Amino acid sequence: MQHAIVIEHLSHRFNSRYALKDLSYEVRQGEIFALLGPNGAGKTTTIRLVNGLYTPTSGRINVLGMDSVRQGSQIRQQTGVLTETSALYERLSARENLLFFGRLYGVPESLLLKRTDEILQFFGLKNRESERAGAYSKGMKQRLALARAFLTHPRILFLDEPTSSLDPESTQQVHELIESLCRQEENTVFLCTHRLEEAERLAERLADRVAILNSGRLLALGSLPELTQQFNHGLWVEVDLLQPLQNDPSSLRVRGVIDVQVSERKIRAQVAEEEIIPSLVATLVAQKAQIVSVQPQKVTLEEIYFKLQSQAQEGAV
Amino acid sequence: MNWKTILTIAKKDIKEASQNKAVWLPILIVPAIFVLIIPAALIVGFSSAGTALESPLRDPDFAMFLNRMPPFMIELIRGLNEVQSGIVLVLGYLFAPFFLIMPLMFSTVIAAESFAGERERKTIEALLYTPATDAELFIGKVLAGFIPAVLVTLVSFAGYTIVVNATAYPVMQRLWFPLPSWYPLVLWVSPAISLLGIAFTVLISAKTQTFMGAYQTSGSLVLVVLALLAGQATGVVYLSVLVGLLIGLAIAVVDVILFSFAVRAFNREQLLTATS
Numbered sequence: 001m002q003h004a005i006v007i008e009h010l011s012h013r014f015n016s017r018y019a020l021k022d023l024s025y026e027v028r029q030g031e032i033f034a035l036l037g038p039n040g041a042g043k044t045t046t047i048r049l050v051n052g053l054y055t056p057t058s059g060r061i062n063v064l065g066m067d068s069v070r071q072g073s074q075i076r077q078q079t080g081v082l083t084e085t086s087a088l089y090e091r092l093s094a095r096e097n098l099l100f101f102g103r104l105y106g107v108p109e110s111l112l113l114k115r116t117d118e119i120l121q122f123f124g125l126k127n128r129e130s131e132r133a134g135a136y137s138k139g140m141k142q143r144l145a146l147a148r149a150f151l152t153h154p155r156i157l158f159l160d161e162p163t164s165s166l167d168p169e170s171t172q173q174v175h176e177l178i179e180s181l182c183r184q185e186e187n188t189v190f191l192c193t194h195r196l197e198e199a200e201r202l203a204e205r206l207a208d209r210v211a212i213l214n215s216g217r218l219l220a221l222g223s224l225p226e227l228t229q230q231f232n233h234g235l236w237v238e239v240d241l242l243q244p245l246q247n248d249p250s251s252l253r254v255r256g257v258i259d260v261q262v263s264e265r266k267i268r269a270q271v272a273e274e275e276i277i278p279s280l281v282a283t284l285v286a287q288k289a290q291i292v293s294v295q296p297q298k299v300t301l302e303e304i305y306f307k308l309q310s311q312a313q314e315g316a317v
Numbered sequence: 318m319n320w321k322t323i324l325t326i327a328k329k330d331i332k333e334a335s336q337n338k339a340v341w342l343p344i345l346i347v348p349a350i351f352v353l354i355i356p357a358a359l360i361v362g363f364s365s366a367g368t369a370l371e372s373p374l375r376d377p378d379f380a381m382f383l384n385r386m387p388p389f390m391i392e393l394i395r396g397l398n399e400v401q402s403g404i405v406l407v408l409g410y411l412f413a414p415f416f417l418i419m420p421l422m423f424s425t426v427i428a429a430e431s432f433a434g435e436r437e438r439k440t441i442e443a444l445l446y447t448p449a450t451d452a453e454l455f456i457g458k459v460l461a462g463f464i465p466a467v468l469v470t471l472v473s474f475a476g477y478t479i480v481v482n483a484t485a486y487p488v489m490q491r492l493w494f495p496l497p498s499w500y501p502l503v504l505w506v507s508p509a510i511s512l513l514g515i516a517f518t519v520l521i522s523a524k525t526q527t528f529m530g531a532y533q534t535s536g537s538l539v540l541v542v543l544a545l546l547a548g549q550a551t552g553v554v555y556l557s558v559l560v561g562l563l564i565g566l567a568i569a570v571v572d573v574i575l576f577s578f579a580v581r582a583f584n585r586e587q588l589l590t591a592t593s
Contacts, residue, residue: 087443
């Protein structure tokens with residue numbers, strides 16, 4: 001497995017405060033990697049370090065085989081970054097913004113013109129390409145910023161809080177664009193967000209692995225199923241009944257059922273794994289329970305996240 | 318060092334600055350005042366005053382100034398009548414330092430827009446994520462202030478030459494301007510003072526978060542020009558070719574010192590840390 005980014009014992013300090021403390025992990029080539037954490041966790045600092053904007057206080061970062069301190073410019077030639085604020089030149093048009101950045105990346109002029117047209121079309125901005133970016137809505141600005149980050153077809157695309165200031169409709173649009181970009185290209189995507197629903201949505205559909213960061217420390221790293229398994233001791237199932245259960249709840253403790261909670265016409269049972277659910281349902285049917293619905297309750301990223309954050313605050317991790 | 322990248326940055330900054338009213342308004346108004354309105358008004362005033370002008374020129378203070386003039390200046394007005402001498406001394410000599418205000422002001426306002434303005438609008442971050450090196454970004458931004466400042470000064474100088482010669486022609490009966498001391502002033506002191514304005518603004522921008530803050534603080538450099546103006550008017554400094562070359566050299570030395578600090582202040586980590 002080739003790695004796009006290798007981070008080894010990375011620490012970074014601003015004056016006396018550590019923004020990142022002894023981080024070590026790899027981002028695989030072609031994977032979609034989501035870095036999740038509250039504001040101030042060190043997500044943006046990580047992106048800046050990886051792109052050679054900061055020099056680490058200690059540790060090393062290798063990006064596509066290049067050292068972030070000595071080869072920052074070459075690294076940035078291969079990456080595209082969607083910054084937290086759209087950071088557009090608002091007195092320039094959308095087209096001028098893209099052409100300016102394309103030229104800084106040394107894209108040949110004829111190719112740049114062609115690619116600018118294509119990308120404006122793809123991001124739905126072609127018919128307003130000559131307008132000043134300052135006249136755009138927030139959603140359009142974010143689309144333009146995403147277009148700028150993607151203009152050079154970077155090998156690693158960094159998305160820093162891609163929807164943090166957007167309304168739900170624009171958020172939806174940006175998510176769709178990100179999903180469509182991720183499906184089209186086989187490039188590495190490094191997504192940073194503090195929005196759990198965003199991470200969950202993109203992680204479920206796209207992300208290969210999720211890392212959870214707090215106060216510069218890595219709390220967890222793995223695919224969503226791995227994290228779920230790691231932080232979920234058993235799966236909860238909710239069963240709705242037409243009539244209250246007649247039998248003693250302990251009768252439902254068949255093999256693999258860890259816990260049972262009964263209230264009126266609802267049963268909550270904790271099972272060791274998904275395969276136990278049919279046995280539980282069969283037991284209920286045998287007891288003539290009138291089942292209305294059976295709903296497995298998956299552990300959400302949100303639950304994992306808050307569990308980790310509270311553990312971190314208590315100093316348990 | 319990639320000059321294509323440097324010029325791309327400079328062009329973008331000039332284009333952006335040209336769309337900011339706070340930048341281009343002084344670039345239009347100041348030359349209009351110094352190149353057109355004041356010189357034409359002075360020459361018309363001198364010409365129409367005629368013999369009435371003789372009395373101010375015989376003012377004891379002015380007489381002392383005339384008496385203390387070095388030989389090269391006495392040579393300038395030898396054989397001229399008092400109206401002609403007044404025009405030569407005021408517009409060809411005393412007026413010269415005003416021409417340094419222009420490059421200083423333009424370079425300062427564009428540099429403030431380019432360095433502090435970009436940080437104020439938080440566009441700097443996207444720029445720092447490009448492959449351009451710190452040196453390329455720095456030189457590009459310096460050129461964005463330097464090129465327009467020098468160009469506008471040269472164009473203003475050409476305009477001043479035309480206006481002064483044309484309006485004074487009925488009195489002078491010849492093309493008398495520019496005087497030799499103006500060449501080092503425009504071609505050597507003016508670029509050096511442009512760079513001084515830029516270096517000073519870069520250093521101020523490292524501490525100031527806003528375009529206006531950087532521009533206003535850098536504006537205090539005008540005191541340097543005013544000191545030269547006062548020095549000339551009181552006879553402490555006489556702006557000859559040699560003095561022009563020496564003043565330019567002194568400013569160039571200060572430029573080198575300030576730029577060595579400015580280059581250190583301009584690195585990605587410091588720019589971002591100061592912004593966030």
